Amino acid sequence: MGNKFLESMLRAAVKGGGIGETAPLAGFVDIEGVRRTIESLRSAFPPHFQHMFAAKANSMSPVLSLVREAGMGCEVASPGELEQALRCGFKPDQVVFDEPAKTLPVLKKVLKTGVALNIDNFQEFDRVSALLKETPSPSRIGFRINPQVGSGAIGAMSTATSSSKFGVALEDEGNRKALLDRYLQHDWLTTLHTHVGSQGCSLQLLTAGVRKVTDLAKQINEAAGHAQVRVIDIGGGLPVNFESEEVTPTFADYADELRKAVPELFDGEFVVKTEFGRSILAKNGCIVSRVEYTKRS
Ligand SMILES: *Cc1c(COP(=O)(O)O)cnc(C)c1O
Numbered sequence: 001m002g003n004k005f006l007e008s009m010l011r012a013a014v015k016g017g018g019i020g021e022t023a024p025l026a027g028f029v030d031i032e033g034v035r036r037t038i039e040s041l042r043s044a045f046p047p048h049f050q051h052m053f054a055a056k057a058n059s060m061s062p063v064l065s066l067v068r069e070a071g072m073g074c075e076v077a078s079p080g081e082l083e084q085a086l087r088c089g090f091k092p093d094q095v096v097f098d099e100p101a102k103t104l105p106v107l108k109k110v111l112k113t114g115v116a117l118n119i120d121n122f123q124e125f126d127r128v129s130a131l132l133k134e135t136p137s138p139s140r141i142g143f144r145i146n147p148q149v150g151s152g153a154i155g156a157m158s159t160a161t162s163s164s165k166f167g168v169a170l171e172d173e174g175n176r177k178a179l180l181d182r183y184l185q186h187d188w189l190t191t192l193h194t195h196v197g198s199q200g201c202s203l204q205l206l207t208a209g210v211r212k213v214t215d216l217a218k219q220i221n222e223a224a225g226h227a228q229v230r231v232i233d234i235g236g237g238l239p240v241n242f243e244s245e246e247v248t249p250t251f252a253d254y255a256d257e258l259r260k261a262v263p264e265l266f267d268g269e270f271v272v273k274t275e276f277g278r279s280i281l282a283k284n285g286c287i288v289s290r291v292e293y294t295k296r297s
Contacts, residue, residue: 013288019290028287029063033283034280040252052273053068068090073094073096079099079109093138111131116191142231147212157197158200187228196237198237207260217270231272232271236277240278242282
């Protein structure tokens with residue numbers, strides 16, 4: 001948000017009672033700014049890229065409805081976020097479900113709803129496989145992969161170190177073969193997902209993870225003899241510059257890096273999904289609180 005915009009917004013909010021004695025704290029979202037940001041995302045990538053908004057960045061209903069109307073799908077990581085997304089009008093095929101530890105009742109619900117499902121581990125795979133034997137599902141399903149490309153500058157926001165807990169660790173002994181076997185034996189496995197991390201991750205780290213998962217998709221498809229993996233979900237994680245109002249890196253910067261590292265994602269061989277959260281909202285909102293007292297000591 002630019003300072004001029006912020007000032008006029010605050011004046012209007014104070015005048016209208018949105019912030020004041022009985023409302024000392026308020027959050028603001030720049031609706032036009034969000035629309036512009038989503039437009040810059042969509043124009044940075046070709047049309048076979050489908051962009052999901054990571055609901056954890058801001059799961060309030062008006063925000064979810066806003067990003068939906070601006071053309072995004074939704075990535076959710078809990079049953080609550082899933083409910084919220086469906087309530088805000090996302091169609092099941094516009095939603096990706098990424099909860100790390102899915103209970104059996106939640107898996108049943110997800111498969112029934114038909115939202116895309118990213119399986120976290122081999123035990124979860126066994127549950128899903130058993131459920132599908134009972135009842136077929138319209139969900140697009142595949143594994144989440146930890147490409148183990150290392151940590152960014154902030155450990156807590158890096159999800160692709162050798163011991164990160166999300167997804168199947170690709171380089172751990174036996175896992176690549178176990179994945180290949182699962183895909184070759186189960187034709188309902190048609191997607192692959194990765195999310196390298198968020199704030200603090202360089203573009204090179206993000207694209208290195210996407211490179212590894214794309215290579216895995218090609219390895220599976222070659223072994224299967226046909227294009228079994230059709231969707232690659234490359235996650236989110238574009239870092240945000242919190243030091244100034246400048247937007248850096250931009251979605252176009254990321255697209256350039258991705259085109260260099262994984263050119264085949266741009267030729268339409270795969271449907272590509274993304275899951276950006278922070279980078280859609282961070283520059284387009286703020287929390288404002290009223291100062292009651294100022295003290296010195
Ligand atoms: C947090 C998260 C995202 C979004 O990350 P941002 O840094 O907000 O873009 C996407 N996918 C998954 C699985 C996540 O956990």
